[in-house]
Amino acid sequence: MDFQQLFPIWNQLTLSQQELISASVISRTLGKGAVLHNGSMDCAGLVMIQSGQLRAYILSEDGREITLYRLLDRDICLFSASCVMRSVQFEIMISAEKESEVFILPPHIFKKIMEESAPLANYTNELMATRFTEVMWLIEQIMWKSVDKRLAGFLLEESALEGSDILKLTHEMIANHLGTAREVITRMLRYFQTEGYVKLTRGTVEIVDRSQMEALAED
Amino acid sequence: MDFQQLFPIWNQLTLSQQELISASVISRTLGKGAVLHNGSMDCAGLVMIQSGQLRAYILSEDGREITLYRLLDRDICLFSASCVMRSVQFEIMISAEKESEVFILPPHIFKKIMEESAPLANYTNELMATRFTEVMWLIEQIMWKSVDKRLAGFLLEESALEGSDILKLTHEMIANHLGTAREVITRMLRYFQTEGYVKLTRGTVEIVDRSQMEALAED
Numbered sequence: 001m002d003f004q005q006l007f008p009i010w011n012q013l014t015l016s017q018q019e020l021i022s023a024s025v026i027s028r029t030l031g032k033g034a035v036l037h038n039g040s041m042d043c044a045g046l047v048m049i050q051s052g053q054l055r056a057y058i059l060s061e062d063g064r065e066i067t068l069y070r071l072l073d074r075d076i077c078l079f080s081a082s083c084v085m086r087s088v089q090f091e092i093m094i095s096a097e098k099e100s101e102v103f104i105l106p107p108h109i110f111k112k113i114m115e116e117s118a119p120l121a122n123y124t125n126e127l128m129a130t131r132f133t134e135v136m137w138l139i140e141q142i143m144w145k146s147v148d149k150r151l152a153g154f155l156l157e158e159s160a161l162e163g164s165d166i167l168k169l170t171h172e173m174i175a176n177h178l179g180t181a182r183e184v185i186t187r188m189l190r191y192f193q194t195e196g197y198v199k200l201t202r203g204t205v206e207i208v209d210r211s212q213m214e215a216l217a218e219d
Numbered sequence: 220m221d222f223q224q225l226f227p228i229w230n231q232l233t234l235s236q237q238e239l240i241s242a243s244v245i246s247r248t249l250g251k252g253a254v255l256h257n258g259s260m261d262c263a264g265l266v267m268i269q270s271g272q273l274r275a276y277i278l279s280e281d282g283r284e285i286t287l288y289r290l291l292d293r294d295i296c297l298f299s300a301s302c303v304m305r306s307v308q309f310e311i312m313i314s315a316e317k318e319s320e321v322f323i324l325p326p327h328i329f330k331k332i333m334e335e336s337a338p339l340a341n342y343t344n345e346l347m348a349t350r351f352t353e354v355m356w357l358i359e360q361i362m363w364k365s366v367d368k369r370l371a372g373f374l375l376e377e378s379a380l381e382g383s384d385i386l387k388l389t390h391e392m393i394a395n396h397l398g399t400a401r402e403v404i405t406r407m408l409r410y411f412q413t414e415g416y417v418k419l420t421r422g423t424v425e426i427v428d429r430s431q432m433e434a435l436a437e438d
Contacts, residue, residue, distance in 0.1 A: 058355070060363040087348035090355035114341065121340030122333065128347050129306035135354060136277070136309035142361055143398050144279040179362050 003027075003103040006048040006074060008127075012119035024109045030054075030096040036080055039091035043083035045106045049075050052100020053161070056131075057093050057176075066179030068092070069134040070161070078127045080104075084111045142179070150178055151188050153217040155198070155207060165207045174205075222246075222322040225267040225293060227346075231338035243328040249273075249315040255299055258310035262302035264325045268294050271319020272380070275350075276312050276395075285398030287311070288353040289380070297346045299323075303330045361398070369397055370407050372436040374417070374426060384426045393424075 003025050004010050010018065030036060036044055036054065047054075054071040056079065071077050071094075082088040084107050114120045141150055154177060158167050171189065175182040189205065192198045197213050199206040207213060222244050223229050229237065249255060255263055255273065266273075273290040275298065290296050290313075301307040303326050333339045360369055373396060377386050390408065394401040408424065411417045416432050418425040426432060 058359065058362075060359070064363065066358075066362055085344055085348045087345040087352060089348075089352040092355075114337070114344075116337055118333075118335055118337040118340050121337050121344060125304055125340060125344055125347065126306040128344065128351065129304045129308075132347065132351055132354070133306065133308040135351070135358070136311075139285075139354070139358060139361070140277065140279070142358070143277075143285055144283065 001050050003048060003050075006050065006076075006103060007105075008076060008123045009119045013113070013117060017113050017117060020109060020113065021105060024106055026104050026106075028102050028104055030100045030102060032096055032099050034096045035093065036077070036096065037082075037092065037094035039093065040082065040089075042080070043107045044080045045104045046081045046110045047077035048103040048105075049073060049077065050101040050103060052096060052102070053098040054094055054100060055097045057095075058091065059093055064179065065093075065176035066138075067177040068138060069131065070097070072161075076127055078124065078131065081107045081110050083107055084114065147178070147180060147184060148188055148191075149217055149219060151185065151192070152197070152213045154178060155205060156210070156213060156217055159207055159210075165210075167205045167207070168203060169205055170203055220269050222267060222269075225269065225295075225322060226324075227295060227342045228338045232332070232336060236332050236336060239328060239332065240324060243325055245323050245325075247321050247323055249319040249321060251315055251318050253315045254312065255296070255315065256301075256311065256313035258312065259301065259308075261299070262326045263299045264323045265300045265329045266296035267322040267324075268292060268296065269320040269322065271315060271321070272317040273313055273319060274316045276314075277310065278312055283398065284312075284395040285357075286396040287357060288350065289316070291380075295346055297343065297350065300326045300329050302326055303333065366397070366399060366403060367407055367410075368436055368438060370404065370411070371416070371432045373397060374424060375429070375432060375436055378426055378429075384429075386424045386426070387422060388424055389422055 007021065030052065036047065049071055051073050054077060056068045056071070057065050058068065059065055077094060079088065079092050080094055082092070114124060151174070154174065155167065158169065159165055171182050171185045175185045189198065189200055193200050197209045199208050226240065249271065255266065268290055270292050273296060275287045275290070276284050277287065278284055296313060298307065298311050299313055301311070333343060370393070373393065374386065377388065378384055390401050390404045394404045397404070408417065408419055412419050416428045418427050
């Protein structure tokens with residue numbers, strides 16, 4: 001795939017802007033587990049995902065995590081270029097959940113073009129608004145939804161991402177996605193098993209009653 | 220105060236953009252309690268606060284609230300123009316906590332100028348990033364901080380906003396700010412009173428040991 005196909009509003013850029021981007025974009029493979037962005041220390045640039053899966057999350061001082069959102073094929077990762085916007089004053093982590101092929105536009109080039117191009121600045125606005133929407137959805141989940149509904153929703157989402165009913169997930173990993181304690185997840189998964197929603201084996205969760213889980217998640 | 224002093228990047232706009240804005244901006248007084256923006260139904264425009272205090276919050280289906288952030292003198296309210304950015308797909312409420320004097324730029328004028336002006340689009344980016352930072356701070360509070368620390372922090376913030384140690388706040392109002400149940404707040408305030416942090420009377424909370432509360436909030 002050509003990066004031009006991934007690059008937002010390519011046709012609304014001037015020829016010299018297109019040439020500058022073409023000369024600056026680099027292609028990279030991120031191994032599974034690679035950390036692309038580690039809080040405000042890092043600023044790789046604008047990352048366009050050709051294939052793979054990235055996860056954006058936050059980390060507490062004592063090492064707890066919560067997933068903010070995922071980025072998939074053809075998504076653009078804005079906060080890996082957070083140094084470009086001085087008002088982005090939060091620490092976000094971004095890592096590869098699967099091996100990923102990406103194109104990276106270095107931050108100083110992104111900044112230079114955004115400052116002069118209304119289309120690119122407006123596109124960046126829409127991109128940030130998309131992430132904002134995902135984070136607002138998360139707040140609503142955390143505030144108004146109980147853990148059982150969030151767990152059911154998460155397992156269904158994982159199943160859709162993996163294309164499988166058998167999910168390779170430890171209770172620790174699930175707790176890190178949802179920002180809860182491992183014990184809470186273990187207790188809830190056992191309850192789900194008793195109710196016949198899932199079957200648990202070491203390191204895997206198998207969805208066995210999808211419709212019941214959908215009803216719970218959407219409740 | 221002139222709205223030009225409040226309007227972001229005024230000097231980076233063209234003369235015709237400045238003239239269009241000058242001809243379109245309206246001045247308005249929002250009474251205490253007035254709702255400026257009620258989810259995606261509303262789109263008043265870009266609101267510049269001359270004086271007063273606005274509150275942005277979300278509302279659950281069963282009427283619970285949580286405060287996202289406050290806007291004070293000279294702040295700009297972006298999400299009252301949320302219809303301008305199609306990727307803003309969440310329902311936010313904005314109301315006046317105090318009587319407020321505001322200037323409003325209608326959404327279609329804001330949109331028209333932002334589409335052609337890189338400075339305005341970049342400024343809008345920074346504005347959204349500022350709100351994003353506040354919401355990320357809130358998630359961290361909700362996820363990693365216990366209610367006692369959040370309550371102490373909230374009372375200190377209110378005290379700073381009001382310039383007083385005596386706060387006119389019902390337990391219900393505090394619960395709506397913090398997104399918890401009224402009973403939880405009542406229990407915690409009674410504990411604070413036992414510890415000598417606050418003194419409670421009907422409808423007011425008085426801060427009596429500020430340094431202890433600061434220590435708790437920052438812990």
